[in-house]
Amino acid sequence: MRILVANPNTTEAVTARLMAAAAAVKAPATELVPMTAPRGVPYIATRADAVIGSAVALEMLAERHRDVDAAIIAAFGDPGLGGARELFDIPVVGMAEAAMLTACMLGRTFAIVTFSGGLVPWYNECLDWNGLRGRCAGIFALQGAFASIADVQEEKEEALVALANRVVAEAGADVVILAGAPLSGLAQSVRDRVPVPLVDGIQAAVKQVEALVALRPAKATEGTFRRPAAKTCTGIPEALRARFERRDG
CATH class of the missing domain: 3.40.50.12500 (Rossmann fold)
Known part of the structure; x- marks a missing residue:
């Protein structure tokens, strides 16, 4: 299985630490796919930082979700986790x-x-x-x-x-x-x-998400985490806009 490790902080050195810790516990057949936020803050520490990180996390998942079996939002505090579970069909786990x-x-x-x-x-x-x-x-x-x-x-x-x-x-x-x-x-x-x-946190997330992929849960079609209805958006990256507008399947 392929797992996206999406770091919504902009510090590449933190992504390297995340990947090293995750690699130490992953299953042999699991491939970890690192991604560092292309914009935002060096590390998320406040509510305001987390709002920025949440938006960036959704953009990152929109770009890569079709290439992986699951994703980890790799910041303790889990910015964007609820929204990611609404928008995307793959399991998404937060570190916290x-x-x-x-x-x-x-x-x-x-x-x-x-x-x-x-x-x-x-x-x-x-x-x-x-x-x-x-x-x-x-x-x-x-x-x-x-x-x-x-x-x-x-x-x-x-x-x-x-x-x-x-x-x-x-x-x-x-x-x-x-x-x-x-x-x-x-x-x-x-x-x-x-x-x-x-x-x-990252090691726990890797093992939890490996278990979820193995369980093959269906995407909710009812309840609070069902995918939202199509909504026209402006000014956001194309991959995320397509997801909101339901133009990507």
Whole structure:
């Protein structure tokens, strides 16, 4: 199967981290197809960033959805996920959604640990969108600046491990999610330094989407995720416009 890994951030180095972490867990027959946002922000951290990222994610899927069996929106917070499920026939999985659902299979409660306090409001809203507030022991973030989004994983590794351990001790989390695309791969490298399971968003998404493709779910024709009726659009990329106007099948 072919899986599109659509990074709605513009930082190519983050896509490289995503692909390395995803490749470590994919099935042998799975081909990962990377795509980095051609426009937008270097990394999505706020609600405003997420609005831009959502639109770009839909554009990316419109361009490539016929070439793949499924897609991952590869930004924690899942910008555009609901809209993607409406518009496209293939399974689409979000990193945050996959991480949280996987964490629920490993323990009763999970905590989300991330590298920047600016991400917390957006992650809180993502938590509510997935209906998992009751399973979450909290969202915890490092404070202060970092030098580079491409290297934040190495720069903040020790602090993130310390925060994860504190969350386990003080909040009683059964599982910790290391959240944010720039942290992809960190969970595996520090797994022996935290006393509960660690979940990596892109790795969870790869395994969840492989399962969905194998299950061959039908596209909804009723309910809230059925494909919307045709609507004329202006000023958006042709592939996405064709999808909205139902000119692409």
